[in-house]
Amino acid sequence: MPPDGFPDLDLDLVPRVLHRDGLVLVIDKPAGLPVHAGPKGGANLEQLFSQLRFGLPRDPALAHRLDKDTSGCLALGRHRKALAKLGKLFSSGRVGKTYWAVVRGEPQAEGGRIEAALAKRDPARGWWMAVDPAGLPSVTDWRVMARGGGLAWIExxxxxxxxxxxxxxAAHIGLPLLGDPIYGREPVGGARLHLHARALSLPMKQGADPIAVTAPLPAHISATFAAMGWTAGS
Known part of the structure; x- marks a missing residue:
């Protein structure tokens, strides 16, 4: 069964292309659609990559992943050499990644750094993670963009x-994401996940400026911003 919102997987990806060159595509991933098939199969974004050949003989391929319910910037390599280059950039931490989220709670500080190792919480339940000193080192910087009414917009x-x-x-510091049923204990039928991959910076060529791409907010997050009186800009 295809995911909610994509009953026939009838989605035109071409208008969602944010950047295109001979090596890389960056697309605006819609919330609610997995990037690839899980163990049980099912509709996924990769099934639509044939739309994005733009004259090349093969489909582009994922350079990284975003969660099913996360929207925004998703990088694809257009051929093997490009994928290898992207793989090295992501694995070495040279890709700049910026996420926007709406969280429940109003933080006391204006920002900070979270340094908390993460490990699988329960191997039997898939990719559920927990803070665990024996896990992999994990670091996230954050800053408050706006707040009010029991919510905050955080970068x-x-x-x-x-x-x-x-x-x-976010949940570890007491600021679970709005709409997160796993880490935020969102009730059934509650808000959709408010997590958006706002921007990517890809240093593809030595001596050249990085490719800088920004994705517009999806409708459900835009609606929350409007209700809160927050202005996201372009």
Whole structure:
């Protein structure tokens, strides 16, 4: 069964291309659609990559991952050499990643750094993570963009790339993401996850400026911003 909001997987990815060159595509991933098939299969974004060949003989491929319910900047390599280059950039921490989130709670500080190792919480339940001193080192910077009414808009900058890092770290400091049913205990039928991959910076060529890409907010997060009187800019 395809995911909610994509009953026939009828989605045109071409208008969602934010950047395109001979090596890389960056697309605006929609919230609610997995980037690839899980163990049980099912509809996923990779099934649509044939739309994004733009004259090349093969489909582009994922250079990294975003959670099913996370929206925003997703980088694809257009061929093997490009994927290898992107893989090195992501694994070495040279890719700049900026996420916007709405959290429950109003932080006392204006920002900070979260340094808390993460490990699988329960191997039988898949990629659920927990703060664990025996886990992998995980670091996230954060700063408050706006606050009010029991919510806050926070910009997160992950310096490592662990699964569910922002979601787990936000909950760890008492600021679970709005709409997070795993780390935030969101009730059934509650808000959708408010986590958006706002920007990517990809230093693809030595001596050249990085590729800098920004993704617009999805409708459900835009609606929350409007209700709170927050202005996101372009």
């Amino acid at each position: 997160f900058t992950p310096l490592t790339g662990r699964t569910h890092q922002i979601r787990a770290h």
